Amino acid sequence: MRVEIGADSAVEATNEHESRGWPWRVAFAIGAGGLTGAALSDSIAVLGRHVGFGFLGSIEISQAFVCLIASGSILVATLSAGHAAVHMVTDRLGERQKRRLALVSDLFFMATFAVVIAGGFWVLFDMWGGAEQSELLGIPIIPFRLLWLSALTGVLVSVLVSFIKALRHV
Amino acid sequence: MFDPGAAEWVGYVGIVILLGLLALGVPIGVSLACVALGGLAILISPEAALIKSGVVSFEIATKYELGVLPLFLLMAHLCFSAGASRDFFTTAASFLGHRRGGLALASIAGCAGFGAISGSSLATVATVGSVALPEMRRANYEPGFAAGALAAGGTLGSLVPPSGALIVFGIIAEQSIGQLFAASVIPGLSQALFYMITIAIVCAVRPALGPTSARVPWRGRLTALKHMADVTLLIVLVIGGLILGWFTPTEAASVGCLAALLLCWFRGALNRKAVSGALLATLKTAGMIYVVIIGAILFATFIGVTGVAEQMAAFVRAVDAGPVATIVVMALVLLVLGSFLDGLALMLLATPIFLPIAQDLGLSPIWFGIFLVRTMEIGFVHPPLGLNIYIIQGIGKDIPVGQIFRGVIPFLTADFLHLMLLIVFPIITLWLPQVMAR
Numbered sequence: 001m002r003v004e005i006g007a008d009s010a011v012e013a014t015n016e017h018e019s020r021g022w023p024w025r026v027a028f029a030i031g032a033g034g035l036t037g038a039a040l041s042d043s044i045a046v047l048g049r050h051v052g053f054g055f056l057g058s059i060e061i062s063q064a065f066v067c068l069i070a071s072g073s074i075l076v077a078t079l080s081a082g083h084a085a086v087h088m089v090t091d092r093l094g095e096r097q098k099r100r101l102a103l104v105s106d107l108f109f110m111a112t113f114a115v116v117i118a119g120g121f122w123v124l125f126d127m128w129g130g131a132e133q134s135e136l137l138g139i140p141i142i143p144f145r146l147l148w149l150s151a152l153t154g155v156l157v158s159v160l161v162s163f164i165k166a167l168r169h170v
Numbered sequence: 171m172f173d174p175g176a177a178e179w180v181g182y183v184g185i186v187i188l189l190g191l192l193a194l195g196v197p198i199g200v201s202l203a204c205v206a207l208g209g210l211a212i213l214i215s216p217e218a219a220l221i222k223s224g225v226v227s228f229e230i231a232t233k234y235e236l237g238v239l240p241l242f243l244l245m246a247h248l249c250f251s252a253g254a255s256r257d258f259f260t261t262a263a264s265f266l267g268h269r270r271g272g273l274a275l276a277s278i279a280g281c282a283g284f285g286a287i288s289g290s291s292l293a294t295v296a297t298v299g300s301v302a303l304p305e306m307r308r309a310n311y312e313p314g315f316a317a318g319a320l321a322a323g324g325t326l327g328s329l330v331p332p333s334g335a336l337i338v339f340g341i342i343a344e345q346s347i348g349q350l351f352a353a354s355v356i357p358g359l360s361q362a363l364f365y366m367i368t369i370a371i372v373c374a375v376r377p378a379l380g381p382t383s384a385r386v387p388w389r390g391r392l393t394a395l396k397h398m399a400d401v402t403l404l405i406v407l408v409i410g411g412l413i414l415g416w417f418t419p420t421e422a423a424s425v426g427c428l429a430a431l432l433l434c435w436f437r438g439a440l441n442r443k444a445v446s447g448a449l450l451a452t453l454k455t456a457g458m459i460y461v462v463i464i465g466a467i468l469f470a471t472f473i474g475v476t477g478v479a480e481q482m483a484a485f486v487r488a489v490d491a492g493p494v495a496t497i498v499v500m501a502l503v504l505l506v507l508g509s510f511l512d513g514l515a516l517m518l519l520a521t522p523i524f525l526p527i528a529q530d531l532g533l534s535p536i537w538f539g540i541f542l543v544r545t546m547e548i549g550f551v552h553p554p555l556g557l558n559i560y561i562i563q564g565i566g567k568d569i570p571v572g573q574i575f576r577g578v579i580p581f582l583t584a585d586f587l588h589l590m591l592l593i594v595f596p597i598i599t600l601w602l603p604q605v606m607a608r
Contacts, residue, residue: 027453028449028450028453031449031453031456031457032446032449032453035240035241035244035427035449035452035453036449038237038240038241038420038424039241039244039423039424039427039428040424040428041424042237042241042420042421042423042424042425043421043424043425043427043428045421046416046417046421046424046425050416059234062234062237062420063232063233063234063237064232065237066231066232066233066234066236066237067231067232069237069240069453069456070230070231070232070236070456070460071231072453072457073240073452073453073454073456073457073460074457074460074461075457076450076453076454076457077453077454077455077456077457077458077460077461078457080454082454082455082457082458083197083198083199083200083457083458083461084197084198084199084458084461084462084512084514085192085195085196085197085198086192086193086195086198086511086512086515087195088193089193089194089195090194090195101194101195102195104194104196105194105195105196105197105200108191108196108200108201108204109196109197109200111204112200112203112204112207113200115207115219115220115223116203116223116224116227116464118220118223118224119219119220119221119222119223119224119225119227120223120224120227120228121224122220122221122224123221123224123225123228124224144231144232145228148227148228148231148232152227
């Protein structure tokens, strides 16, 4: 994976999602729904502002869609093995060493995500009884925390599965 | 509480460990988060590190401003699906191709235009390169010069709005993305102009490098111009509307997505396959970026707690070298680091350390963002890493890497001159944001 932020010119294999399992399809549906919803709600807000009707809480609605984008995309990227890394050193190694380093990398990945997930659950339990909600529309936040933590847990499980598979080949 | 005097050392050791993890191939976002969480656990407490990670990750996942990045990515992918990738180069080539070095000039124009859709250097060089390099080779351009022009031109994609690098900088440095986009307009245009002047000079000295091609009749030129009118309108609407204050960056990206869907429909490319392909490509990149940003924010917190940036700022004050000399030293450090770190990793490592120093010197963070991205861009074409060089080499497989690096030298010279200009005259960067703010 080359490291850069932006759109890749080589348009991806568009039927890729049809050949994947259900976790991938669910992640794609959540992310795609988030993208579509965010684009629509913001566009309606812009249109409303310029023709004279206010769209109350449009930012809160978009924020909810952004959470769907984040949750879906982080899973899609992980299931597609698409996380950015620097390959300058590893590209110069033999296949066996590369595979071993990939396992080390997976261990760091899993340890870091385990900490982030644990931290997320800690905050979730702190907030559980507090009826956390958005200011204008009163959108409950807890379901979005749960969605995000489910996505992170999905990422962890996905890396764990690929780690176990890779372990057999070393 | 940890001994404050030793906190800086934890910071320096953390930076070394980070470089080690990156070298091992650990994903950038994970490396940043791993070092940050370990450091925060040592400096404050394991409980604080745990809670911070939970708070930061959800904040990023629901950050409205960060929605701008996936939405601009979707806009770009929809434009690719509509077949808008080649339009800028083919139109510029029809106008300039008959002049000496004209196709190289057209490739720079093509890169600037395509960059205004993609926001990415690598995407720009890959897409425009795949169209322009075979064209230039057919016209008997010297391969190294042609490839060098494209590799350099591709870097425009990182600077011209909607630059992905600037969006990420805006998020981690908590700066206005709209102002960063406005600030990048003149540096982006002047960079393109510098490259064009370089081509004109090189071709005047050695005409064999960029021979003339057949003149395209006016009817052909007007047809090409008409063909790219719709995508030009989209860019003007999105970037212009943003700079004029019609909408916020996230709204601009959303409007851009709808306009790109209309573009697909107008060009007869609107179908389920195209839309789902664009959504999929967007989600893959966005997911990678979310991990990177979570890591970067945690790392910035860690660096803030260590006091490394303050210590460096105090050192700079003690040396009393002045802002220009300090920034030149920073640029040299970034260029050296850019020899073995990719642009994104370099930016995420440098921002929390160098930005406080720049602010301490009284420099604008908006200016610093443009400076950082401009310096990062140079890393895309200078040896030994120069990712753009390898992408171009992947397109023109028979052109040796050394020949491309030689071809890029005149453009690197232009890059250094342009960077110096931005450092010495910050107004080039700050004028448009100041006008916008009035």
